[in-house]
Amino acid sequence: MAQRVLLLGATGQTGNSILNGLLENGSYDATALVRPSSTETARVKALVDRGVKTLAADVTAPVEQLTVILRNFDVVISAIDAVSMHLQRNLVVAAKQAGVKRFVPCAFISVCPPGGVLDMRDEKEVIYQEIRKLHLPYTIIDVGVWHQVFFPTVPSGRADYASVFVPNTTIHAGGNTPTLLTDLRDIGRFVARIIADPRTLNQSVYTWSDLLTENEIFALMEDLSGETIDRTYLSAEEIEASIVRVKEIIREDPGNLPVRLTLVPLQYNLSRAVRGDGRPEYAKYLGYLDARELYPDLEPRSFKSFVEEVLDGKAERAYNNNSTVFEQLKKGMMEMGITL
Ligand SMILES: NC(=O)c1ccc[n+]([C@@H]2O[C@H](COP(=O)([O-])OP(=O)(O)OC[C@H]3O[C@@H](n4cnc5c(N)ncnc54)[C@H](OP(=O)(O)O)[C@@H]3O)[C@@H](O)[C@H]2O)c1
Known part of the structure; x- marks a missing residue:
């Protein structure tokens, strides 16, 4: 049955x-x-x-x-x-x-x-x-991180329709830490x-399709689009300082959902880009099984194929059907002056 x-x-x-x-x-x-x-x-x-x-x-x-x-x-x-x-x-x-x-x-x-x-x-x-x-x-x-939220936008604007954040051009903590993506x-x-x-x-x-650093991802996007991305940079110290600043406001105003939500991207970046948690060896250290090892016949979509879809105008933007949580997050980021 x-x-x-x-x-x-x-x-x-x-x-x-x-x-x-x-x-x-x-x-x-x-x-x-x-x-x-x-x-x-x-x-x-x-x-x-x-x-x-x-x-x-x-x-x-x-x-x-x-x-x-x-x-x-x-x-x-x-x-x-x-x-x-x-x-x-x-x-x-x-x-x-x-x-x-x-x-x-x-x-x-x-x-x-x-x-x-x-x-x-x-x-x-x-x-x-x-x-x-x-x-x-x-x-x-x-x-890991969804392909759909982790690709950079390009100067022509042709990837904007598919991106939940525009622009999305920040390199975090040097951009050399690999992250699992699905x-x-x-x-x-x-x-x-x-x-x-x-x-x-x-x-x-x-689960994962790719293990890539931000620098590799930006290079891939530039290669496939033929455009040069105007990068912004956020250091580990800046990410940590923003987390401290947001936590202070939450202490004063614990019911402020938009501000609370800004901790999500900030702490994601801390975990992923600064600490390097999103790597297979660390996952295994924590006791995780690797879905690719369990199911070698399952071929996930590659990050490269996703970026090609974006550039071909065929990708779908995540949260297209509206998400209250996501709208609240965007409001909080605006209020706090936080970029991705
Ligand atoms: N790895 C990544 O990159 C990544 C990215 C984003 C999210 N996430 C994670 O994925 C998880 C799912 O998030 P999502 O963004 O996919 O969700 P979402 O699109 O916001 O959808 C949430 C779902 O929960 C339902 N729901 C909300 N409150 C409910 C309630 N009180 N009773 C019953 N159903 C309720 C909603 O139903 P209605 O139709 O009734 O609203 C909707 O179906 C999150 O926990 C988040 O941590 C991961």
Whole structure:
């Protein structure tokens, strides 16, 4: 019998990729868990129009109620937005009570240790610890940085349509630290393999297509576009100083979501470019399995092929269907004078 998978966040960027991966794989019976307040949105209607099964329920509903729902599923996957990690709590407890065979909490970021490097990672860790305390079978899946948010724009403006930030021309901390990258569209293809694999149960796995430094990426973009990028530079010290400045404001105004969100790109850059966390050897040190080693037959889209799509005018901008979180982040960056 096909594994019955309940997916939270199917209307989002990561969730949509996962949904596509599950459907393309063909061996899953997938259902999208949507919040009742979203059932009439165009995004949920688009799922229904595609023939995707949907189930409306509030993830913060009482555990007993969620347990009844989860009894009908073997696997639960969460791809909830970056600021809603705590909302997974009842789902975790209900999954345990319902006997769910594998819970995939919302990870899907770059490899980073818990403990103060990236606050968003620490919010995820709280949920991982709940899972482990309950002996709930799980898999944590991290993906490096999406191709879709990590390519530089060029002076002609022909890459702007596909970029979530314009301009995107900053080299961080010298630009020589390699980072794992995955095309957003491939996350789901990896997930579909990972959740069927007994080797990944109670493990962390990272996916990737390329391991590249910013300097290599900028050189690749220049080579393919024939343009010279006007680089800006941010040193490690400047990144660290911005983090201190933002944290001071958060201390004074903890409810200021836009400012809180600016910590995400700043701390990402600290983790990735300054500390060098997003490298295979560090991931393995933290105990991760490498999805490319597990599935050598799965050929992910290369970063180069993605950049070619961008330059051919064929790429799709991430968050095209609008994301409140992303809009709040842009507002915070503007308020704080923070560039990528
Ligand atoms: N590696 C990278 O480069 C990278 C980049 C961006 C994000 N991420 C990570 O990916 C994860 C997913 O983020 P995303 O940007 O893909 O998500 P997103 O596009 O913002 O979508 C969030 C999803 O969560 C759903 N949702 C939000 N609040 C909900 C609630 N209270 N109840 C039920 N559903 C709710 C939304 O449903 P509605 O349709 O109801 O709004 C939507 O489907 C994040 O945790 C983030 O850390 C990683």
